[in-house]
Amino acid sequence: MKISIIGATGYGGAELIRILHQHPEATIHSIHSSSQQGKPLHTSYPHVQDAVNLELEDIDPVKIANETDVVFAATPSGVSSKLIPQLMDAGAKVIDLSGDFRLKNTETYESWYKKPAGDQKRVAEAVYGLTEWFADDVKDAQLVANPGCYPTATLLGLAPLVKNGIIDLDSIIIDAKSGVSGAGRGASPIAHFPEMNDNLKVYKVNEHQHIPEIEQTLGRFNALTGPVSFTTHLVPMTRGIMTTMYAKATEDFDIDKLHDLYKETYANNYFVRIREKGLFPGTREVCGSNFCDIGLAYCERTGRITVVSVIDNVMKGAAGQAVQNMNVQFGLDETTGLDFLPIYP
Ligand SMILES: NC(=O)C1=CN([C@@H]2O[C@H](COP(=O)(O)OP(=O)(O)OC[C@H]3O[C@@H](n4cnc5c(N)ncnc54)[C@H](OP(=O)(O)O)[C@@H]3O)[C@@H](O)[C@H]2O)C=CC1
Numbered sequence: 001m002k003i004s005i006i007g008a009t010g011y012g013g014a015e016l017i018r019i020l021h022q023h024p025e026a027t028i029h030s031i032h033s034s035s036q037q038g039k040p041l042h043t044s045y046p047h048v049q050d051a052v053n054l055e056l057e058d059i060d061p062v063k064i065a066n067e068t069d070v071v072f073a074a075t076p077s078g079v080s081s082k083l084i085p086q087l088m089d090a091g092a093k094v095i096d097l098s099g100d101f102r103l104k105n106t107e108t109y110e111s112w113y114k115k116p117a118g119d120q121k122r123v124a125e126a127v128y129g130l131t132e133w134f135a136d137d138v139k140d141a142q143l144v145a146n147p148g149c150y151p152t153a154t155l156l157g158l159a160p161l162v163k164n165g166i167i168d169l170d171s172i173i174i175d176a177k178s179g180v181s182g183a184g185r186g187a188s189p190i191a192h193f194p195e196m197n198d199n200l201k202v203y204k205v206n207e208h209q210h211i212p213e214i215e216q217t218l219g220r221f222n223a224l225t226g227p228v229s230f231t232t233h234l235v236p237m238t239r240g241i242m243t244t245m246y247a248k249a250t251e252d253f254d255i256d257k258l259h260d261l262y263k264e265t266y267a268n269n270y271f272v273r274i275r276e277k278g279l280f281p282g283t284r285e286v287c288g289s290n291f292c293d294i295g296l297a298y299c300e301r302t303g304r305i306t307v308v309s310v311i312d313n314v315m316k317g318a319a320g321q322a323v324q325n326m327n328v329q330f331g332l333d334e335t336t337g338l339d340f341l342p343i344y345p
């Protein structure tokens, strides 16, 4: 497959290049930039040097669509919404890493993203690419809306509980922590080293754009799901997301039953790994990989279930899941070119 990457100078774009450079069925045909066009990639990312001997090109949607099999839009929200309809009108298959085509209700999008929504027709036809749950939709999609990093970890962690209705669907609390690469390569006050080093910050309290995405998708698993409490924190580390979810169990539960449920649910999903009883994953244990590792607990005293879910925000939270979706779209095993063991230590 011939691939184009738009937004190649960002963290998502760089990670797509790292994956696709070694993907056995993919060739990176072109990489595109709105500010570095005409320059070799290594001027933006010296770590590639001539291993990826490509020049950053301008963004010409028709040319891109005519020359490649699939386009990855690793561009900010508000940019993808304008770019992608042009690519699709020219016949391109697109996987969008931004949030522009995830929310089906355009008014909800505009309220949470504070930006004009994308073309309603394209929003309606976009397929939400949480691969483990929606691969059947992804395989026939022209546009895949790749999930956000926090929703990926959260939804994989919560889905078995919500789908089986074994928790109070109005009691869901999600406590989320992210490394700073989640904010992207562009400098921002929140990501500035003196502000972030030796610091732990809460941000977008009750205002995060992932709240409607999480609620929309949980509603697909169980229409009775109520609003969730979702709080995000910035942690002084580069990669990694940990979401810790709490919910009241609706029936007497025991931890063995909970483990059996998760192991059965994800038995055929290579990238979702369930920790043994009493063990909980850390973000380093998935760093640089496409894995989502999950730990479980049940407290008889409070009647609450706790789920801990970790991913690498740039991998399973973005580029890795995007390539996983590409594999599905093109009839490949979803693990093709993605079976990276985590980088440890
Ligand atoms: N970082 C993460 O962990 C995750 C990110 N995402 C989403 O993935 C997308 C990419 O994120 P990330 O790589 O971190 O972001 P970055 O800010 O690191 O990179 C975004 C890239 O988009 C390009 N860009 C910016 N403005 C424009 C424009 N007006 N027209 C065309 N291209 C533009 C820039 O490249 P250039 O200047 O070369 O054009 C930039 O390098 C975003 O939508 C983000 O929300 C989703 C999940 C996780």
Ligand SMILES: CC(=O)N[C@@H](CCC(=O)OP(=O)(O)O)C(=O)O
Residues within 6 Å of the ligand: 077, 097, 098, 099, 147, 148, 149, 150, 178, 179, 180, 181, 182, 183, 184, 209, 232, 234
């Ligand atoms: C640490 C940090 O800033 N993270 C970003 C998440 C980036 C992301 O996933 O963005 P979209 O899903 O909107 O594409 C945030 O909280 O907005």
